[in-house]
Amino acid sequence: GAGVSQSPSNKVTEKGKDVELRCDPISGHTALYWYRQSLGQGLEFLIYFQGNSAPDKSGLPSDRFSAERTGGSVSTLTIQRTQQEDSAVYLCASSLQSLSNQPQHFGDGTRLSIL
Amino acid sequence: QQQVKQSPQSLIVQKGGISIINCAYENTAFDYFPWYQQFPGKGPALLIAIRPDVSEKKEGRFTISFNKSAKQFSLHIMDSQPGDSATYFCAARRMDSSYKLIFGSGTRLLVRP
Numbered sequence: 001g002a003g004v005s006q007s008p009s010n011k012v013t014e015k016g017k018d019v020e021l022r023c024d025p026i027s028g029h030t031a032l033y034w035y036r037q038s039l040g041q042g043l044e045f046l047i048y049f050q051g052n053s054a055p056d057k058s059g060l061p062s063d064r065f066s067a068e069r070t071g072g073s074v075s076t077l078t079i080q081r082t083q084q085e086d087s088a089v090y091l092c093a094s095s096l097q098s099l100s101n102q103p104q105h106f107g108d109g110t111r112l113s114i115l
Numbered sequence: 116q117q118q119v120k121q122s123p124q125s126l127i128v129q130k131g132g133i134s135i136i137n138c139a140y141e142n143t144a145f146d147y148f149p150w151y152q153q154f155p156g157k158g159p160a161l162l163i164a165i166r167p168d169v170s171e172k173k174e175g176r177f178t179i180s181f182n183k184s185a186k187q188f189s190l191h192i193m194d195s196q197p198g199d200s201a202t203y204f205c206a207a208r209r210m211d212s213s214y215k216l217i218f219g220s221g222t223r224l225l226v227r228p
Contacts, residue, residue, distance in 0.1 A: 004158070033215060042121070042204055042218035043159070056213035091158055095214075103149065104216060106158035 002026075004107035006092050012113045013082060021077040021110045025094030032075050033104060034059075034067060037089040046090075049075060079112075087114045118142065119207050121219025128226050134192040136222045138205035141186070145207035149216070150179065150190050153202045162203070163190070195226045 005024040013019055025032050034046040045059040049069045060066070064083075069075040079086055089111050093104040121138045128134045138148075147166055151159035165172045165179040165188065172179045178191040192199055202223050206216040 031214070033213075035216075035218075040221075042119075042220040043206075043216070045215045045217070048213040048215055056211075056215065059215075093158075103161045103164065106151075106160070108156065108158045 004092055004094055004105055006090075006107035006110050008110055009108065010111045010113075012115065014115050015082060015084060017082055018078065018080045019082055019112065021079075021090050021112070023075045023077070023092030023094075023107060025073065025075070025092070026105055027073075029094035029096055029105075030072065031095045031097055031102070031104075032069060033093040033095075034075070034077050035091045035093065037091055037109070039088070043091060046077070082112075082114045084114045087112055118217045119205060119219045121205050121222060123222060124220070125223040126225070128195045128224065130195065130197060130226055130228050132195050132226075134190075134195045134199065134224055134226070136190045136203055136205070136224075137187065138189065138219050139185075139187045140207050140217075143186070144210050145217075146210045147208040147214075148179070148181065148188050149206050149208070150177075151204045151206065151218075153204065153221075159204060192224075195224075197226045197228050200224055200226050 007022045032049040035043040048056040051072045064080045067077045089109040091109040093106045095102040095104045118141045149164035150162045152162045153159045163177045176193045181188045202221045205219040
């Protein structure tokens with residue numbers, strides 16, 4: 001597709017369940033980012049991938065959060081044993097390279113609601 | 116630790132007026148300052164961006180003013196239109212290996228017809 005694609009667009013789950021969020025970046029984009037947007041707040045960085053490796057995981061809030069990227073393309077963000085404070089919109093962005101003058105393009109996000 | 120502070124939180128402007136949103140950053144380890152526009156249910160879309168060696172950049176009705184010494188930058192929307200009603204985020208990109216973006220808290224703009 002032409003843009004960053006995220007699925008599902010909405011996810012409602014019970015506290016304690018595991019969830020997987022998927023991101024398909026723009027074809028050819030080697031850099032991939034996950035951000036979290038809580039209600040009425042700005043975006044908070046979670047993790048950065050360059051190719052399949054994640055050199056910056058500094059934003060992951062706890063060890064319940066993990067992410068992987070395969071084939072230099074699709075990425076999955078997994079949240080284990082979800083808590084109510086995990087409720088937010090999870091946004092994925094990609095860029096051609098993590099270098100100057102390469103803007104980050106965002107998907108429309110996954111809205112996660114923990115009951 | 117909030118490294119990018121954005122104001123105001125919300126803004127109401129009449130059609131045809133000028134919308135001004137301000138941001139300030141707290142350290143100098145940033146090399147690129149984009150503004151994003153976000154409509155409800157959508158992801159942020161890049162609007163305009165500036166590098167710190169430039170004091171002003173204009174694209175159509177949108178202008179970024181940058182003051183490196185004051186560590187401040189602002190977005191001006193000239194001739195504001197109802198279609199500009201959205202949430203605007205300023206951001207600063209870290210000069211490290213990840214080039215991650217640090218975002219302000221956002222400004223909800225409403226342009227009245």
